[in-house]
Amino acid sequence: MEISTTLFIFLIITSFFTGILNAIAGGGGMLMVPVLLMAGVPPINAIAINKLQNTAGTLTSSLHYLRNGFLDLRSNWPALIFALITTCLGVSFLQHLSSTGKLEQVIPYLMIGIALYMALLPRVKKGQNNGKIPGWLFHSTIGSSAGFYGGLFGPGTGPMVISAFTAFRGYNLKQAVTNSKPMMVVINTTALTMLIFGGYVWWTLGLSMMIGNILGAYLGAGIMHRSKHKYLKLLMVAVPLISAIKLLFFI
Numbered sequence: 001m002e003i004s005t006t007l008f009i010f011l012i013i014t015s016f017f018t019g020i021l022n023a024i025a026g027g028g029g030m031l032m033v034p035v036l037l038m039a040g041v042p043p044i045n046a047i048a049i050n051k052l053q054n055t056a057g058t059l060t061s062s063l064h065y066l067r068n069g070f071l072d073l074r075s076n077w078p079a080l081i082f083a084l085i086t087t088c089l090g091v092s093f094l095q096h097l098s099s100t101g102k103l104e105q106v107i108p109y110l111m112i113g114i115a116l117y118m119a120l121l122p123r124v125k126k127g128q129n130n131g132k133i134p135g136w137l138f139h140s141t142i143g144s145s146a147g148f149y150g151g152l153f154g155p156g157t158g159p160m161v162i163s164a165f166t167a168f169r170g171y172n173l174k175q176a177v178t179n180s181k182p183m184m185v186v187i188n189t190t191a192l193t194m195l196i197f198g199g200y201v202w203w204t205l206g207l208s209m210m211i212g213n214i215l216g217a218y219l220g221a222g223i224m225h226r227s228k229h230k231y232l233k234l235l236m237v238a239v240p241l242i243s244a245i246k247l248l249f250f251i
Helices: 005-024 029-038 043-067 073-099 103-120 135-152 157-168 173-197 203-226 229-249
Strands: none
Touching (some): 005 029, 005 043, 005 203, 029 043, 043 073, 043 103, 043 173, 043 203, 073 103, 103 157, 103 229
């Protein structure tokens, strides 16, 4: 597939803004994957490219939060182990769906599902502190479910993990956003490694978008506390729905 210069530049600019979005609230893949699909990139390649550019951006924001002492790795590292294992299972299932030609049929309904999820996701307010569940239960359930879905598809994993931290670990919004990043780094790097070995990454486009995502993530990590989440939520509902409609009725 040949990509025009205009489309190439547009995708890099989009990756910059998804880097900002990921650092602020998570969910950048909910914009990037639909845009790649609407540009005509095959589903598994779109997922692989998104993993490449998203991994670098998430790592950038994670290092920023680590340097500023925002991460609680001591309490949450077991979830990373569960996420690592189940991400491998998710990617394996993704490759199976792609090889059998079923991935194209599944993607539109996944898009509709994540749009509905974002539409129904309650807004977490600054300072909000909900109840807790035992650490082992949080690590095994949230780490495993986020890992499998992140390996299978990915978009929406960040907001899911953030909402889980607020609902089940008692974190406020800023704590939830920052502590979701190590899990996303594990999920993205594991999935990306498997997809690279599978030969699904388009390197020229992916590396160019990665640079844009890193710059956006660095900027977003610095402005996270000043973001307007209601506009982000609207965008993350509309774009997947538009993509699903295009894939269902116009391809």
